[in-house]
Amino acid sequence: EAGVVQSPRYKIIEKKQPVAFWCNPISGHNTLYWYLQNLGQGPELLIRYENEEAVDDSQLPKDRFSAERLKGVDSTLKIQPAELGDSAVYLCASSPDLGETQYFGPGTRLLVL
Amino acid sequence: GQSLEQPSEVTAVEGAIVQINCTYQTSGFYGLSWYQQHDGGAPTFLSYNALDGLEETGRFSSFLSRSDSYGYLLLQELQMKDSASYFCAVRDDTAGNKLTFGGGTRVLVKP
Numbered sequence: 522e523a524g525v526v527q528s529p530r531y532k533i534i535e536k537k538q539p540v541a542f543w544c545n546p547i548s549g550h551n552t553l554y555w556y557l558q559n560l561g562q563g564p565e566l567l568i569r570y571e572n573e574e575a576v577d578d579s580q581l582p583k584d585r586f587s588a589e590r591l592k593g594v595d596s597t598l599k600i601q602p603a604e605l606g607d608s609a610v611y612l613c614a615s616s617p618d619l620g621e622t623q624y625f626g627p628g629t630r631l632l633v634l
Numbered sequence: 635g636q637s638l639e640q641p642s643e644v645t646a647v648e649g650a651i652v653q654i655n656c657t658y659q660t661s662g663f664y665g666l667s668w669y670q671q672h673d674g675g676a677p678t679f680l681s682y683n684a685l686d687g688l689e690e691t692g693r694f695s696s697f698l699s700r701s702d703s704y705g706y707l708l709l710q711e712l713q714m715k716d717s718a719s720y721f722c723a724v725r726d727d728t729a730g731n732k733l734t735f736g737g738g739t740r741v742l743v744k745p
Contacts, residue, residue, distance in 0.1 A: 525676075563721045563735030564677065577732060612676070621665070621725070623733065625676040 523547065525626035527613050533632045539601035542629045546594070546615030553590060554623060555598050556612040564612055564625075570596065608633045636660040638736035640722055645742045652709045654739045656722035659703065664727040666698050666705045671738070672718045680707070680720075709741070717743045 526545040534540050546553050551572050556564035567586065569577040572593040581588065585604070590596040600607055610630050614623040638658045646652045656666065665684035669677040681689055683698035683705060695708040709716055719738040726732050 561738070563723070563738050565735070566732060569732070614677075621667075621682055622679045623677075625678070627676050 525613055525615055525624055527611075527626035527629055529629055530627060531630045531632075533634065534603055535634050536605055537602040539599065540603050540631060541600075542598045542611050542613075542631075544596045544598070544613030544626060546596075546613070547617075547624055550615035550617050550624070551593070552616045552618065553596050554614040554616075555588060555596070556614065556625075558610040558612055558628070560609075567598070603631075603633045605633050607631060636724055636726055636734040638722055638724060638734065640720075640736045640739045642737065643740045643742070645744065646712055647744050648712055648714060650712050652712060652741060654707045654709070654720050654722075654741070656705045656707070656736055657703055658705075658722070658724050658736075660724050660726050660734070662727045663700065663703075664725040666696070667723045667725065667733065668694075668696055668707045669721045669723060669735075670718050671721065677721065682725075712743050714743050714745070717741060 528543050553570040555567040558564045568581045568588050570590045573590050588598045610628040612625055612628045614625045616623045640656045644652055667682045668680040670680050671677040681696040683696050686700055688697045693710045698705040719740050721735045721738045723733045723735045
C-alpha cells in the first residue's frame with residue numbers, strides 16, 4: 522500500500538513570493554490533515570478535511586494561507602505571500618476515520634529567505 | 635484549550651529501558667497517542683490508549699491513567715535505531731477528534 526505522498530520535498534523561496542504544497546493521501550482515506558512543524562516542536566494542525574469539506578480550519582492563518590481538496594482526494598496548501606516566519610516543515614496526514622491513527626507523509630521543508 | 639508536557643530530552647545506552655512521561659490538560663479527552671519521528675522523517679504511529687492501563691506492542695509499551703491525566707511510553711531493550719523524537723498526542727472529543735501534539739522528547743541512544 523502506498524503511503525501519503527507529498528511534493529515538493531524541499532522548497533526555497535524569497536519572502537513575499539507564493540508557494541504551494543501538494544498532498545496525495547492513502548487511497549480510501551477520507552480524512553486529510555495539514556500540519557505545520559517548527560524545528561524541535563510537535564506538529565500543529567492547520568486544517569482538517571472530511572472528504573472535500575474543511576471541518577476544522579480554526580488554526581489556518583486565512584490572511585495568507587489557503588487550502589483546497591476539490592475532489593475529496595488530493596489537496597493543495599498555498600501561502601501567498603510567504604513570510605520569513607513561515608519557514609517550517611509542512612506535513613500532510615490522512616486517516617480512514619476520525620483520527621485514532623494518522624498516517625503522515627514525509628513533509629515539505631520550506632525555507633523563506 | 636489543550637496542553638501537554640513531556641521531557642525535552644532523554645539519553646540512555648543500548649539495552650536500557652527508557653520511560654517518557656506525558657501529562658496533559660484538556661477540556662475533553664478521548665485518548666492518548668504516541669508517535670515516533672526520526673530526524674528528517676515522517677511521524678509514525680506507535681500506540682493509542684483510550685482506557686486506563688498498559689498496552690504492549692513488542693519492545694514498546696504505553697500506559698494511561700485518565701484520573702491522573704498522565705501517560706507514559708516505555709521503550710525496552712533500547713536499540714540505536716530507537717534514537718528519535720517521541721510525541722504524545724491527545725485526541726480531544728470536544729474538538730472534532732482533533733489531535734494535539736506535545737513538544738516531543740528527543741531520545742538519544744548511546745552504544
